[in-house]
Amino acid sequence: MRRPAVSILMPVRNEARHLPAALASVLRQSFTDWELVAVDDGSQDATAQILAEAARRDARVRVVTLAPSGLVAALNAGLAACRAPLTARMDGDDICHPLRLERQLDYLRAHPHTTVLGCAVRHFPRPALPDGMRAYERWQNALVSDEQIRRDLLVESPLVHPSVVFRTDAVTGAGGYRDAGWAEDYDLWLRLAARGARFAKVPQLLFFWRDRPERLTRTAPTCSAEAFRACKVHHLRQGLLKGAREVTLWGAGIEGKAWMRALGAAGVRVTRWIEVDPRKIGQTIHGAPVAPVDALHRGIAPVLVTIGAKGARAQVRDYTERVGLIEGRDFVCVT
Numbered sequence: 001m002r003r004p005a006v007s008i009l010m011p012v013r014n015e016a017r018h019l020p021a022a023l024a025s026v027l028r029q030s031f032t033d034w035e036l037v038a039v040d041d042g043s044q045d046a047t048a049q050i051l052a053e054a055a056r057r058d059a060r061v062r063v064v065t066l067a068p069s070g071l072v073a074a075l076n077a078g079l080a081a082c083r084a085p086l087t088a089r090m091d092g093d094d095i096c097h098p099l100r101l102e103r104q105l106d107y108l109r110a111h112p113h114t115t116v117l118g119c120a121v122r123h124f125p126r127p128a129l130p131d132g133m134r135a136y137e138r139w140q141n142a143l144v145s146d147e148q149i150r151r152d153l154l155v156e157s158p159l160v161h162p163s164v165v166f167r168t169d170a171v172t173g174a175g176g177y178r179d180a181g182w183a184e185d186y187d188l189w190l191r192l193a194a195r196g197a198r199f200a201k202v203p204q205l206l207f208f209w210r211d212r213p214e215r216l217t218r219t220a221p222t223c224s225a226e227a228f229r230a231c232k233v234h235h236l237r238q239g240l241l242k243g244a245r246e247v248t249l250w251g252a253g254i255e256g257k258a259w260m261r262a263l264g265a266a267g268v269r270v271t272r273w274i275e276v277d278p279r280k281i282g283q284t285i286h287g288a289p290v291a292p293v294d295a296l297h298r299g300i301a302p303v304l305v306t307i308g309a310k311g312a313r314a315q316v317r318d319y320t321e322r323v324g325l326i327e328g329r330d331f332v333c334v335t
Helices: 019-027 047-057 071-081 100-110 131-142 146-151 168-173 184-194 225-236 254-265 293-297 312-323
Strands: 006-012 034-041 061-066 086-089 116-124 165-167 199-210 246-250 269-274 288-291 303-305 331-333
Touching (some): 006 071, 019 047, 034 047, 034 071, 100 116, 100 165, 100 199, 146 199, 225 254, 246 254, 246 293, 254 269, 269 293, 312 331
Parallel strands (some): 034 061
16 A cells, blocks of 8 residues: 555544534645544543544545543554654644645655654734733744754753654654653653754644643643653653763742752752842752852853743853853753
């Protein structure tokens, strides 16, 4: 049987309300050499019937049926069934622009060393969209090149999972998706980065990401701030903090103290804080002294930037560039 150019991996559970629109957006793609691998993860509504009818009407639609197994198991089951060298992610409540596959596959053909390719996204519906989601949308849409994505990889997930197309063998070679107690997509990006993968993003708006109160991004424990910190600490322990027993935190606010706890759970002690607030400089917080920014040049402990204020990362990067500190070697931004 001839392999399609791209497999669309769509895990679904109880998605009957929005699934027809999602399927319609796939069927409207200008690029037609695709297969849709839809994984029904134990749905109890009309999802199974909707998928069965779609498969009856279009032979490119293939349905994998599971007992309720969870998102990671559904993703891995679907990934195992994908036959194409490229896999496009898609969720059952989102909408693809008709040119999504065409534009992303054109890019990947022209850039054979790119492993994971995203695109610009837009949340919908807009009226009740929280400010935090709007800020995340602006931030991730601005990260287009491999350099930009890698630089902010420990800040947040710089790729919207259902908007990406990846090289199938790269993801299967990395072990597929993993259930480790934190977001499976973010964990995958970090593992791929450690293996030398290259990232990019098509700057055009090609994906519409549905926001609703019950979405996993808002409700799943694996997507909590604590889970994201634990994930980041785990991967830092494989990289910048490998073998480290102590660390400097730049930022002694609420976020910095949360990082101190997460690091402590992994056996890494905060031995110094860096602050710009003159009221804090000279204090001792949880046994570690608070020093001014110019003290960064004294000491060898790795520096994690944990400042949560808006615009802080740009100011940190401007300062460190002026004084010759190298991001990724001397410090890394984690908020």
